[in-house]
Amino acid sequence: MKIIDLISERKKEGHIPFYSFEYFPPKTEEGIINLKSRIERMVHQLNPLFADVTWGAGGSTSTETINISSWIERYSGTEAMMHLTLTNMTLEQIDTAIEEAKEKGIKNILALRGDPPRGQEAWRPPEGGLHYASDLVRHIKEKYGDYFGIAVAGYPEGHVDATSKEDDLSHLKEKVDAGADLIITQLFYDDDVFIDFYQKCREIGIACPIIPGIMPIQSYQGFHRMTTFCKTKVPQQILDDLEAIKEDEDEVKKYGINLAIKTCKKLAEYGIEGFHFYTLNLERSVIAIVNELGLVETEREAPWRKVAGRRDEGVRPIHWGNRPKSYIERTLAWDDYPNWRWGDARSPAFGAPHPLSTRNYTIAQIKDLRKKWGSPETEEDVKNIFVRFLQGEINRLPWLEEELEKETILIQNLLVEMNNHNLLTITSQPQVNGALSTDAKVGWGPKSQKLNGYVYQRAFVEFFCPPSFVDAIISVLDKHSSVSYMAANIAGDFKTNMEEGTVIAATWGVFPNREILQPTIVDREVFYKWWRQEAFAVWLDEWAVIYEDESPSKQLLRSIYDSYYLFNVIENDYIGGNIDSLFEEVLTALPSRN
């Protein structure tokens, strides 16, 4: 979605001011992995309006700009904006970059001229390139019409190359007239300079949102380097304050946080619509500032995290609860996403799921995972890893894409009991009968109707178990008419009491002025055809893969992969059902394992 449209939406809902975060592409693979985790945490905790990635001018990092932007758009849960500069770029290279961005789902571009190439003092357009940012805006508009949201840079103190502030403002006006729908400013530390700039923009007829760029001071050295490079005017008071604490890094950081808060508060009072934070790929200061400003809204619109490219998506199969990125990836090619009701997965709009992609761990990750999971040599060892995960001693299982934050681990006695008996649980949810949609644990709901809603869940659990357990488990489940189950092994043996075509609502919510929303479901075909394959593949591709070939651990995991069954059990009766007592009955019926 275009950022300008997101801003309009927020205005309509009264959620102004917003905030957004800027990152730069790291130079190493490890750095990129870490940055993604950081972005994910920040998006999850703070819910920014968008995140942007600077252009890796001229280097291989420009590829990473596109990749990280695309990753943000598709997986992070916020909207992405990609920077694009003219430095060292031929028109053909510019077109290639835009084309690739479009292909990868990016819908917003920050169009910049960029700095002169290294070793060159004054800006000259590259051969066969464009000269001004306004040329780039015009070019994008001509070639792509209204496809992209376009932002441009504003310079509160005037661009370093500008002959005068007036001259600079008229350039800015030209960029907006060429089709930009948003201005993001260069950093500044004198609030009045920004306000003056803002007023002048309005005076000459610039009507689009003008978002101040805020760079919290993170370190004394860094601050001086940056302000010198950008020729930023810094009020004497700030220089004096910093001088006094420059030896104490923490104090400098704290000062930077407070200064940014002061600026934001002042600008908010002045009516500014949002703040753009230069994070420098760091998270602590920005988190502190945004929290202190009291602007954070992280309500869950659905039990899973909505992502930028799929605003209309309203329902997903429940299995992927801990593997949302895998689900997104596997459904990338869909024309359309189901809107709060799953319907029929065989519908042509759904398309076939993408094949599984193999996870490539870095060497450091493998080392870390081996430390987490050890080197199991018996099924007992494997079981203990599941139990220790549930008890919080391990923060990740192979079936989870990310480490779980402590507070989201749902420690349930039932699950520990099950795992202790070799029913290895990988997803589950408790029964909920009409909890308030504002409930801290299980609440969710669409933004404007979040209040006054009620949410429901059917108790559900998914687990692997040894083949010798299957008959005993099924004989207990069959006694309970309100229970639906599926069990299958990798070879394709399938036991179920669900008819072909069955789709069960697993989570639903009733909100004012809406039809019923059904954000998660269990679909017989999807379980058998997609999820079973993926859940079993994890044994090999995301666990066994960290051990040496021929090692006992690898052999053990492969034998589990070959022989175990995956069970999906759902208690249809969300009012009178009791999954705890159901599984107590199951556990007592299990044959002994010797």
Next chain:
Amino acid sequence: MKIIDLISERKKEGHIPFYSFEYFPPKTEEGIINLKSRIERMVHQLNPLFADVTWGAGGSTSTETINISSWIERYSGTEAMMHLTLTNMTLEQIDTAIEEAKEKGIKNILALRGDPPRGQEAWRPPEGGLHYASDLVRHIKEKYGDYFGIAVAGYPEGHVDATSKEDDLSHLKEKVDAGADLIITQLFYDDDVFIDFYQKCREIGIACPIIPGIMPIQSYQGFHRMTTFCKTKVPQQILDDLEAIKEDEDEVKKYGINLAIKTCKKLAEYGIEGFHFYTLNLERSVIAIVNELGLVETEREAPWRKVAGRRDEGVRPIHWGNRPKSYIERTLAWDDYPNWRWGDARSPAFGAPHPLSTRNYTIAQIKDLRKKWGSPETEEDVKNIFVRFLQGEINRLPWLEEELEKETILIQNLLVEMNNHNLLTITSQPQVNGALSTDAKVGWGPKSQKLNGYVYQRAFVEFFCPPSFVDAIISVLDKHSSVSYMAANIAGDFKTNMEEGTVIAATWGVFPNREILQPTIVDREVFYKWWRQEAFAVWLDEWAVIYEDESPSKQLLRSIYDSYYLFNVIENDYIGGNIDSLFEEVLTALPSRN
């Protein structure tokens, strides 16, 4: 749906034996109106598998055969079968009849040769016509492939024209081989004759269902006329029994009922799949028989009655609750019916609603309605009619297509209070928070999952009121954040707190192994564009129309039509809401009317 497919479905669900009802087309308009009411009552109470209409051979009643069959298919709630005979029909006339049947939604034909034309002893095919029923079956198959379900007649005693029973059976076999998928037999009174016939059919390889035709004895004279005409063998015992009671009509009827029950029980034990009742357009005996056999299943699949042509239809706007036929008519041209979720009424599949059709009362109906509703001359008079309806003193209001049966009138103190204050209610439903789907009053559910479901309703009421009330009502409703409302007059003034595009689930149900079912909704656009027009039109077209032009009643109703507002109020909070206290507040806020 084809009847043979319905039978398979029933078998799968274990609901065997079924039963079906046969009617003939009356000769007068009044008779047709009465027959339709009767069919409606019988379908509603007994839920037969299908109903068929005999062919009005050669007369204008053949047109009525098609019309009544089509009406059954579209509106009654059961599947229709149309008889078609060759008597006096050229091939072109046959084709015209089939073509018309198809156009009008009919999907099942009983293909018959028919009797010789009046005044003609032996059967000869008409010029340019077909000779045998098997020719007709073949013809339908050739021309329409698998479009129609085709039934043929079987003669347990042999056809009167057949040279032998064996000869007759081979003709029957020929009809089945030509493509018939069902046999319905001629009437009989000797059960063993039927069983013998049934066995012989199976012996010569007829594998399709063979349904006995049962004609309960309704009167002594009629029985003798019929059995003589059909040359039916009647066991001496029956003749003796009847002879003894022939003077007492009631006794004869009772005897006929008991005899039919005995036959059905015997045949059911023998494994027969269903019974076809010749009703002679009478209802009492058949109702008694079917009830006594204990075969009746009239569970509601949805809060409104499902009809034959729309098996997948799962949701309707709530306003038409008492005008289902009008709703069906207005949506006849839709490509597709929404399946348990309304979604977006602006979807292309929905099409534009048909224009309203004007109701044409017969003179007798007008007389009856004037007696019911009197000749109101003041708004007070009108109000009193609504109140008396709610108190059960009048059994119909113009907004109801049919008289309500006593037990379904929901007498609510709230509604009486409202009408007493000139809020003229036309539809409403109480709040329901998770009642069992088997609840006698508010329960409903899809056949196989009816058990273990829970149903929900948002309290909802729709009423007309004088324009002077509108502001006062809205000022109260606006104080309740969980209430959604719309109010509009015929000129188009529209007051609402619902955003454009709003669709609210009014009724929903949660069933095992399903997504959530949402059978009724309120849709802002549908209310304003379709329902408002229809609800107001009723004042003139279905009420004022019964009075003379220029009469005070007609003038009064027109002035109400011109000035009143139609209100739709729904309490979103189906758990904590209280529509009674809401309207108590509304009533005390109303301005006085002088």
